[in-house]
Amino acid sequence: MVSDPRVTRSLTRLGGLYRDPSRVDRDASTLLKSSVGNHLTPGIAPLVENNGEVAHCLVLQGTIAMHFRGNTYQLLVDLYLPPGYPHRPPVAYVRLTENMYLKENHMHVGSDGKVYLPYLHEWTMRTHNLVELVVAMSSVFSADPPVFTRAPSATPPPPPPATILPPVVVNDPPPPMPSHLLSSSNTSQQQQQAEAEARLAREAEEANRVMEAARKAEREEQERDQQMAAQKRWELQKKQQVKEQVLQKVLKHLQEVSMETKVQAQNYQRDQQRLNIAEEKLEKQLQLFQQAKNTLEEKSTIVEEKTVEIQEWLEMAAQAEQQNGTAQKEKSIDEVVQPVLKIHQQMLDLSAENASLTDALYFLDRCLYLGNLDCETHLKHVRQLAKRQFLARAHLMKVNQHLIRHPELGSTASF
Structure with a gap:
């Protein structure tokens, strides 16, 4: 631009x-x-x-x-x-x-x-x-x-000045006027008459002009009244339109607020449901933890009681040894620990066999590593020992399951 x-x-x-x-x-x-x-x-x-x-x-x-x-x-x-x-x-x-x-x-x-x-x-x-x-x-x-x-105010022109005539004294009849003076007098009268007629015409024209101005002012006043009425109608119509627009905006705003409130209420309701579910889960977990705590306390009490029993037994054994006055010779673990039932003896044998087979497999691997044993011989002995170890472990698992089903078999022990 x-x-x-x-x-x-x-x-x-x-x-x-x-x-x-x-x-x-x-x-x-x-x-x-x-x-x-x-x-x-x-x-x-x-x-x-x-x-x-x-x-x-x-x-x-x-x-x-x-x-x-x-x-x-x-x-x-x-x-x-x-x-x-x-x-x-x-x-x-x-x-x-x-x-x-x-x-x-x-x-x-x-x-x-x-x-x-x-x-x-x-x-x-x-x-x-x-x-x-x-x-x-x-x-x-x-x-x-x-x-x-507004039309300018019309001011009438000033009237012509009045002619002042001297007083006339009638004593004797006037002498006859000459003919040339008589014609001059007639002409003066005609001029005065023409001036009077012109003055009357001007006054009539001025009166008409004043009346026309008054009528025009009246018309303008009517037009202003009509304009004011039209303006009031327009203002009333505009006011009504503004009211309708404001009402529509308020209704729209209320609808939007209502929808937002509804959505928020639904979200709050879903959150409340989730919180209720989480609260139920927490209560269940607390109950499980409380049960586990009670179980651990019971087992801890049993362990403490057994510990007290073992300490009492050891004290009694020490007192008995002092009373006899003679020191017993050292015994092997096999002599000290004696199983009560045959199934316990079977478990000890299977456990010992499993451990010995693990040691044998270890030493076979060492021999292969050091070159003292060839691969074919190593694989042959590994297959045999692995098969025996598998059978021993399977048998040991069956014994353990039998003891679990019959806990009364493992309730006592002899030393």
Whole structure:
């Protein structure tokens, strides 16, 4: 977009008034080159802020189009770009010409001509611009014009000065007037009559003009009443539309909140079910741990009791040995430990055989490793010993299962 040189010159004169002069130049030039702002002219003028401060800033002065009852009118406006533009919205004023007046209690224009629009109230630098502002002003003012005209008061012309005649004394009859003086007198009377008729015509024309002005003022008053009624209907309709929009938004928001609440309630219910299941599992585990604890305590008690019995037996054996006074000779483990039942003896034999076969297999592997035995002989003896060890272990497992099924067989032991 090519900048308007008039705007560029004005910004140069203002110096560093604006933080973003390129944005100001672009927005103002776009408005001046558009169809809605081609009657505006840039300049520099003082702007009085609400706090009383005065700042010279860029102003766009001119007219904007206003369409009313099929006719197009040009409304005189001033668009000020304050120092904080575009962060701050523009400031707009409606200006008056001769025989033009501001409408009282207008919805969007104050008594000083300042424009108040929702577009200005909702101004943001990213979404709003001057072209849309002028379009909004033209649309709002076309629905409800902020100004009206009034015919100038007609003042009747001053009456002509009265002719003062000297008093006439009738004593003797006047002498007859000459013929040339008689014609002159008739002419003067005709002129006076013509002037009187012209004066009457002017007075009649003035009266007609006053009556026409009164009728025109009455028509304008009726038009203003009609405009006010139309404006009230439009405002009522707009209010109803806004109410419906707000109601729809509230209903939509309530539906969304209801759905979110429902989903959250379902999630909470599922979490509660999971917690209940986890609580049941924890209770079962606690019960199992308590049972295991009780079992371990019982077995610990049994072990302690057996330990006490063994200690008592050892003490008794030591006392008996001291009483006899003679030291018994050392005995082998086979003589000290004697099984009570044959099945116990069988378990000892099988366990000893299993251990001896494991040792034999180990030494066979060592001989193969050291080269004292060939591979074929090694495999032959390993097969034989492994078969014997398998049978011994299988027999030992059967004996162990029999003892588990009959625990009373393993309840006693002899030393």
